[in-house]
Amino acid sequence: MRKRYLLLLVTAFFGVAFLAVDRYTRDITGQTTEQAVREPDYYGEVLFSRRYEKDGSLADTFYAAKSEHFPEGDLTVFSEPRLLVSSKDDWVLTADEGVMRGNDQALKLSGNILIRPLDSSDPMRLETSRLTYHIDKKIAETDELVTMTGENSRMTGTGMMFDASRQRLELKTGVRTTYEPVQ
Structure with a gap:
């Protein structure tokens, strides 16, 4: 029973970590895209x-x-x-x-x-x-x-x-x- 909870906890942890990395990556990519739009060629x-x-x-x-x-x-x-x-x-x-x-x-x-x-x-x-x-x-x-x-x-x-x-x-x-x- 404990192994199931441990597996569930590890899966939830990696899921939250994945979402945090995805959000962080989107923020960085979004800023460079906005900067490119605002800079004249x-x-x-x-x-x-x-x-x-x-x-x-x-x-x-x-x-x-x-x-x-x-x-x-x-x-x-x-x-x-x-x-x-x-x-x-x-x-x-x-x-x-x-x-x-x-x-x-x-x-x-x-x-x-x-x-x-x-x-x-x-x-x-x-x-x-x-x-x-x-x-x-x-x-x-x-x-x-x-x-x-x-x-x-x-x-x-x-x-x-x-x-x-x-x-x-x-x-x-x-x-x-x-x-x-x-x-």
């Missing part, structure tokens, strides 16, 4: 890229202070992106961060986004917190709060669609405008 500093239309004219110029590519999800993260959109009137888009997935033609910008004319004498400014810029269509859109300021005016609204090619801006909902004429 390549990176660059002071990125500069020009894109041209089919007719050879300049479509846009892209700058970034830093870029990192993460293999998991084929994701590229840009620090301090700046995009110069060439059209009838050139526009500059700046942000704190930009993200692009694979060969997707959508650049997702976030943090202190500013859209302004290249001509510094033009006082118009568009500001928001998140924005998606469709590179091939030259269209920027957001569902966030947008503030547009110009000479003696301020306009706010939720959601925006800006077509740089057609020079058209559409605020979607909750639009409020303040205008103060020059005295």
Whole structure:
């Protein structure tokens, strides 16, 4: 009878030991997998890229202070992106961060986004917190709060669609405008 209890005890001990080793091994493997996902496979500093239309004219110029590519999800993260959109009137888009997935033609910008004319004498400014810029269509859109300021005016609204090619801006909902004429 004692041999049966001893055999049962030894089996239980080895079972618990096996589970502990398995759990420990999973923890170690899980950490290295997470670290591999968070580490970029390549990176660059002071990125500069020009894109041209089919007719050879300049479509846009892209700058970034830093870029990192993460293999998991084929994701590229840009620090301090700046995009110069060439059209009838050139526009500059700046942000704190930009993200692009694979060969997707959508650049997702976030943090202190500013859209302004290249001509510094033009006082118009568009500001928001998140924005998606469709590179091939030259269209920027957001569902966030947008503030547009110009000479003696301020306009706010939720959601925006800006077509740089057609020079058209559409605020979607909750639009409020303040205008103060020059005295």
